Amino acid sequence: MKKFFVSIIALLAVSFGLSAQQQVKFSEDINVSYGNKVFVVRPVSYLGYGYHLKSQDMRDEQNAFNSEFFVNIMELAVRPASWMSINLGVDYDLDQYRLDKNHLWGAEDNGSVWIRSSENYKGVKYSRLNVHTFSIPLSLEFAAGKAAFRLGAAGEYNLPATVKNKVVTDEGTSKYKAKGLPTKSLNYSFFGAISYGGLGVYVRYRPVYQFEEKKGPQFTTLTIGAVLGLGF
Numbered sequence: 001m002k003k004f005f006v007s008i009i010a011l012l013a014v015s016f017g018l019s020a021q022q023q024v025k026f027s028e029d030i031n032v033s034y035g036n037k038v039f040v041v042r043p044v045s046y047l048g049y050g051y052h053l054k055s056q057d058m059r060d061e062q063n064a065f066n067s068e069f070f071v072n073i074m075e076l077a078v079r080p081a082s083w084m085s086i087n088l089g090v091d092y093d094l095d096q097y098r099l100d101k102n103h104l105w106g107a108e109d110n111g112s113v114w115i116r117s118s119e120n121y122k123g124v125k126y127s128r129l130n131v132h133t134f135s136i137p138l139s140l141e142f143a144a145g146k147a148a149f150r151l152g153a154a155g156e157y158n159l160p161a162t163v164k165n166k167v168v169t170d171e172g173t174s175k176y177k178a179k180g181l182p183t184k185s186l187n188y189s190f191f192g193a194i195s196y197g198g199l200g201v202y203v204r205y206r207p208v209y210q211f212e213e214k215k216g217p218q219f220t221t222l223t224i225g226a227v228l229g230l231g232f
Contacts, residue, residue: 044071071092096129127166182212200228
């Protein structure tokens with residue numbers, strides 16, 4: 001997975017060098033003018049893929065590739081000037097938190113999530129926690145030619161999490177799955193991005209834990225990655 005992530009970054013760099021003259025767009029904008037302002041509706045305007053850096057609270061267990069994929073569903077932009085826009089959107093986000101081969105995600109009967117040693121198994125194929133999120137990002141974007149810079153914050157609604165494990169036992173391989181695990185429903189994050197011709201990089205920080213106290217591991221996430229489609 002790490003090689004895949006590096007390959008994505010390399011591909012974006014090559015694309016930047018070869019086709020920066022053509023801005024990346026996923027759909028046609030709908031523009032409405034009112035006075036000196038332009039209102040823009042953008043369906044599916046950007047998407048991104050990032051890497052969660054290791055959290056201080058999970059450093060021993062989180063020796064694996066943790067990823068984030070997000071896609072914009074709809075965005076409303078107001079342009080008070082040709083070089084600036086105020087953006088309000090709806091995004092879908094999938095976060096995957098993986099553990100190393102010595103640890104496993106799991107859940108108690110009451111739904112609380114834990115991390116335990118995998119010493120009772122012969123091996124671990126994978127162990128991951130999936131969190132699906134819908135967010136409402138509010139941001140400012142500044143443009144100069146084909147370059148753009150965006151800074152903002154997002155309110156987030158987390159759906160119940162899912163744990164998926166595949167382990168090796170004396171009898172062979174065995175799968176474990178737990179659904180409906182209680183994440184902290186409401187969360188928030190801060191983000192920034194810089195792009196050129198619609199190709200760019202972003203950073204996101206979630207200062208709030210994914211789980212309520214005593215309902216799961218307490219950790220925060222800092223994410224870096226690639227984003228396509230930003231810029232107007």
